[in-house]
Amino acid sequence: MSTDPVRFVTACRVCGSERWQQVVSFGKVPLANGFLDADGSHEDEEAYPLEVISCRTCRLLSLTAVVDPQVLYRTYSYVTSGSETMARHLRTVVRLCGKRVDLAGGGLVVELGSNTGDQLLAFRAAGARILGVDPARNLAAIAVDRGVPTLPEYFDSATARAVADEHGKAALILGRHVFAHIDDVADVLAGVRELLAEDGLFTIEVPYAVDLVEQLAFDTIYHEHLSYFLISTLDALFARHGLRTVDVERLPVHGGSVLVSAAPAEGPWRTHDRVRALIEQERAAGYLDDAVYDAFAARVRTTCTDLSRLVRGLVADGHRIAAYGASAKGTTLLNICGLGRTELEFCTDTTPQKQGRLTPGTRIPVVAPEDVTRPPDHYLLLAWNYAEEILRKESAFLEGGGRFIIPVPEPTVRGEAVVSR
Structure with missing residues (x-):
């Protein structure tokens, strides 16, 4: 078994293509949240290639180097910001999700990468049952101490089956700024299909590739962010895995993000005109081409x-x-x-x-x-x-x-x- 903590991308994780455009390379950079003890020499500090490529078939922006998630996440120093801006944003996410999902009725909300539980506490205040899933054991322990039930695990199809067996189907599966961190998106989406109720929603918040480019937010490129998505890319990904894109909202948080909802293709949800409009805007602005x-x-x-x-x-x-x-x-x-x-x-x-x-x-x-x-x-x-x-x-x-x-x-x-x- 290989012990190399880095895997290099060959095929696109969305569409399987191997037709890549080289976009930008920053050389070797240490892990973004790999803060160091003040009393060490740190001569052995690791750095990994940080390079972005664009799939010429579906226009996924991807890092070339995938660092082992065990290295990245089992002990983690990033915690959800306690700023006024972020507190307002967490309430906004609840409000937008609450337009489509009956939170007050005690529906189950499962959050992937739930961190210390701030977002789930906002959903609990709206009447939902809550469960977090986060592989960072140090952060999951903090969340549990705050009264937020949290599994210290990666979300995959096996975890999803276990959650469904114990807690029932989810009205909402949420992933705020975690889906872009996932390499094996196929297994995660298989888990979503296992756990999501037929009329439920899978809602993710991800950095928007258009904002990344337009606002020149190149510093948001680091090893945890494996993918930067267009709406057209996400729409193709969801369709490939039996989901239908339902709605999208553009949000200013983290330099420009999108809140995108998908649902089982055979379910009752239909696609909002906002989705089609943004896909057309991406095409017209040239985001499907190299220039x-x-x-x-x-x-x-x-x-x-x-x-x-x-x-x-x-x-x-x-x-x-x-x-x-x-x-x-x-x-x-x-x-x-x-x-x-x-x-x-x-x-x-x-x-x-x-x-x-x-x-x-x-x-x-x-x-x-x-x-x-x-x-x-x-x-x-x-x-x-x-x-x-x-x-x-x-x-x-x-x-x-x-x-x-x-x-x-x-x-x-x-x-x-x-x-x-």
Whole structure:
């Protein structure tokens, strides 16, 4: 049996094609959530190829290298953000799902990759029965302590059968920012068919490939995100596995996402016009052809060069710079732009699991906000998807002359507070 933690993609996980367009390569990058102990040498820190390709048949955007999920997820440092933005978003997901599924009647909601249970608690408040499935044992234990029943397992067809036997069929199976992490989508969708009620819905939230390209959110490319989907790609995938795409909503969270619902093809649900409209928009905008992805790669190279030049120029002029938000996307950004402890004094973050540790690859110390005794002149905002909320929160820093560097889609310096609405 091979012990290599990396498998390289040959056939598309959606359609089986081997016709690929090379889009962008970042070389070898450490795992996005592989934060390091502060007292080690870390000479053995692993890095893995980070390269994106596009299937010329169905236009799935895929990483070439699939890292063993046991390496990625059994102990995991990412927890659902406690920000105002995310709290509102979790309520929005409940509201949108509640338009189609009877939550108040105690229907079963099963969440894949349920993390510490924040989303399921919002569904419980709406009247649903809840069950989480998450392979990260450390996070599943936290969820259980919070009163959220959680299986510390990967979701597959065998897990689905066990859940159905014990809990009955699910009215809703939800996967928020987890479906893009899955390599064997066929087995997961077989599990969905096992567990989902005939009139139930399978709803996923994934990064939208159109937003990735248009907003130049290249730092959301990391080893956990194996796939970046168009609606047309998802529609083809669902049809291949006996499901019908029912509806789609575009949402701003995480730099641009889509909430997509599918149902058994033989069930009562029909496809909303929004689905067909977005598929046509993708075709008309050129997302089924090579040129869009070639242009994306060129813009990525320009932004990386400009950001590195901006940060190093400020440091050369005597400015003190730190990072704000030890996000997974920050690992990609810092490593591919070559920004480390020479440029950034520290990284501030509210996540206890990351505090007192070092950022992957770049070895920048992560500190709690309350431990920052001497603020920098500039913060490089790695958690740029929460920019407006952070700029409101840090109004005192800005009013005192501090500045934020927003890295994408092109580097900009912000010095004004955002007025609360």
